[in-house]
Amino acid sequence: MPENMKIAIAQINPRVGDIPGNFRLIEDFARAAQVLGADLAVFPELALTGYPPLDLLEKKNFIDENLKALKALAALKLDIGIAVGYVGRNPAKKGKPLHNAIALIHSGRIAAVRHKSLLPTYDIFDEARYFEPAARNAPVRFKGEVLGLTVCEDIWAGTALLPNRQLYRDNPARTLCAAKASIVINISASPFYRGKNALRRRILSGLAKDLGAHLIYVNQAGANDELIFDGNSFALSPAGKVTARAKAFGEDLVLVDTGTRAAAGQYGSEGQYGSSPAQLSEDVTAEICAALTLGIKDYFRKLGFSKALLGLSGGIDSAVVAALAAGALGPENVTGVLMPSEFTSRQSGEDALRLARNLGIKTKTIPIRKIYKAFLGGLKAEASPGQVTLTMQNLQARSRGSLLMALANANGWLNLVTGNKSEIAVGYCTLYGDTAGALAPIADLFKTEVYRLAAYLNRGGEVIPNAIIKRPPTAELKPGQKDQDDLPPYGQLDEILRLYLEENKTPSEIVGRGFGRKLVLSILRRVEINEYKRKQLPIALKVTEKSFGYGRKMPIVKALHFIK
Numbered sequence: 001m002p003e004n005m006k007i008a009i010a011q012i013n014p015r016v017g018d019i020p021g022n023f024r025l026i027e028d029f030a031r032a033a034q035v036l037g038a039d040l041a042v043f044p045e046l047a048l049t050g051y052p053p054l055d056l057l058e059k060k061n062f063i064d065e066n067l068k069a070l071k072a073l074a075a076l077k078l079d080i081g082i083a084v085g086y087v088g089r090n091p092a093k094k095g096k097p098l099h100n101a102i103a104l105i106h107s108g109r110i111a112a113v114r115h116k117s118l119l120p121t122y123d124i125f126d127e128a129r130y131f132e133p134a135a136r137n138a139p140v141r142f143k144g145e146v147l148g149l150t151v152c153e154d155i156w157a158g159t160a161l162l163p164n165r166q167l168y169r170d171n172p173a174r175t176l177c178a179a180k181a182s183i184v185i186n187i188s189a190s191p192f193y194r195g196k197n198a199l200r201r202r203i204l205s206g207l208a209k210d211l212g213a214h215l216i217y218v219n220q221a222g223a224n225d226e227l228i229f230d231g232n233s234f235a236l237s238p239a240g241k242v243t244a245r246a247k248a249f250g251e252d253l254v255l256v257d258t259g260t261r262a263a264a265g266q267y268g269s270e271g272q273y274g275s276s277p278a279q280l281s282e283d284v285t286a287e288i289c290a291a292l293t294l295g296i297k298d299y300f301r302k303l304g305f306s307k308a309l310l311g312l313s314g315g316i317d318s319a320v321v322a323a324l325a326a327g328a329l330g331p332e333n334v335t336g337v338l339m340p341s342e343f344t345s346r347q348s349g350e351d352a353l354r355l356a357r358n359l360g361i362k363t364k365t366i367p368i369r370k371i372y373k374a375f376l377g378g379l380k381a382e383a384s385p386g387q388v389t390l391t392m393q394n395l396q397a398r399s400r401g402s403l404l405m406a407l408a409n410a411n412g413w414l415n416l417v418t419g420n421k422s423e424i425a426v427g428y429c430t431l432y433g434d435t436a437g438a439l440a441p442i443a444d445l446f447k448t449e450v451y452r453l454a455a456y457l458n459r460g461g462e463v464i465p466n467a468i469i470k471r472p473p474t475a476e477l478k479p480g481q482k483d484q485d486d487l488p489p490y491g492q493l494d495e496i497l498r499l500y501l502e503e504n505k506t507p508s509e510i511v512g513r514g515f516g517r518k519l520v521l522s523i524l525r526r527v528e529i530n531e532y533k534r535k536q537l538p539i540a541l542k543v544t545e546k547s548f549g550y551g552r553k554m555p556i557v558k559a560l561h562f563i564k
Contacts, residue, residue: 004259008033008041011233011252013222015302016050023069036255040081044220045152048086051189057130077108085187095132102149112140116151117172124551139181148176148184155186159203177211189220192230193545194284209240214258223298226539228291249290285456295541296328310416312336314348318418319464323457331360338365339400343476354465368399388478397433414438422447425497427530443540444547446494502546524563531556
């Protein structure tokens with residue numbers, strides 16, 4: 001074995017479909033790694049196309065462009081090796097037409113190509129839809145070293161990270177090390193969920209020790225649609241010790257020397273390539289805050305938008321979303337819209353304005369009383385004196401939703417939806433009203449988690465007014481309304497929902513945790529009958545293992561015999 005090999009972990013933030021932009025990003029990081037004296041720069045899974053490309057993979061010209069870019073990388077003839085993820089074509093006449101591939105580029109040529117062996121088809125993943133798995137994977141010799149090149153899932157076979165430890169028959173990492181690979185490189189695009197970073201390091205540390213090999217794990221950073229990629233790339237010694245670590249939730253370039261026990265340091269003290277190893281607390285709430293901030297920022301940036309608006313009600317949900325948006329986009333780019341009705345309390349308006357002052361965001365006030373009355377007049381809605389029917393409540397929400405969307409259209413802004421996972425789960429929301437918008441930042445957080453996030457945001461002083469945090473939640477769509485008039489206490493509701501949605505517990509198992517059967521069945525029925533609403537909601541930033549969205553595939557029309 002050579003005395004050492006210097007490997008640069010190139011943790012980049014690609015944009016799906018932007019092959020020219022991704023090419024330039026890869027070139028920039030490769031040249032920076034070359035300046036650092038690296039022998040090899042390693043980039044994430046499908047770095048040339050961005051991840052996940054989804055049905056863009058069905059477009060011939062898209063595949064052609066990515067292959068052309070791969071050849072252009074080789075034509076740069078850099079004095080450094082490059083390991084990069086791309087989409088390759090399957091030359092065989094049978095099987096899927098494409099491979100999820102990794103290329104090793106050196107000395108002006110594509111020196112080796114390997115294909116992903118294990119194709120995940122659970123949660124948000126559906127890679128077998130597009131890709132053919134590798135027939136085999138053999139080690140690659142590079143500068144006197146024996147490398148095992150793997151792609152994402154290939155490293156996780158038989159580990160606790162997968163929903164089923166026996167999901168795959170093959171174990172590519174073990175096969176490569178049995179064939180004398182002493183450095184296993186894994187290029188990844190691993191979406192974030194709470195606690196995943198610590199779990200990854202713990203599992204791979206044990207794997208490196210078990211294999212007796214260096215392990216280089218390179219993860220994508222940034223966000224694409226609802227998926228957030230936390231980066232947190234790292235290198236491990238054969239003893240399972242961390243020898244290099246990239247920062248969380250951002251691009252970074254880290255150099256690891258396999259001949260030393262410690263990381264060789266990072267590029268520069270500030271600027272594009274980061275400054276120091278990740279310092280983010282393992283506290284779950286801190287991770288979630290960083291993830292959601294990045295998710296908002298990249299959604300706007302990659303779509304070409306810079307300004308956001310949201311309805312500012314004086315409640316906890318809109319307060320937290322406003323704070324996250326201000327952190328992601330800058331307070332000067334966020335507008336909170338107050339839309340009081342005859343049922344809106346004075347305190348709600350005062351709390352909303354105080355929040356806006358704390359954040360430094362702009363505000364606009366548009367009363368909806370006349371709009372609401374015009375709707376009622378047009379419908380000739382009838383109700384008993386003093387009664388506010390569900391239809392009348394929904395009309396208020398839809399009046400607000402229409403105003404927000406009109407403001408977004410008129411100004412080139414995007415509207416942020418402020419609903420949380422608890423409300424969305426049981427349908428406590430109004431289609432085309434408080435669900436209208438482009439992105440739902442906290443839709444994967446239960447109400448109790450929203451309160452924890454608010455407390456975290458206030459850790460250095462009042463950002464979200466304490467009056468908002470302490471006040472009982474209310475939609476203020478009728479006199480004296482409180483959420484708890486229609487829902488059980490959020491502590492109970494959230495735990496039942498968590499057991500059902502995230503742990504997939506049966507009704508009987510949830511009842512066995514100490515909840516009344518009648519309460520459990522009523523909540524679960526509300527979850528299932530409101531699937532039609534969730535199919536029409538804006539995308540929700542994913543921060544849990546089981547979020548609403550394309551990772552949870554449930555039919556809308558179904559019998560509910562399984563809830564008993």
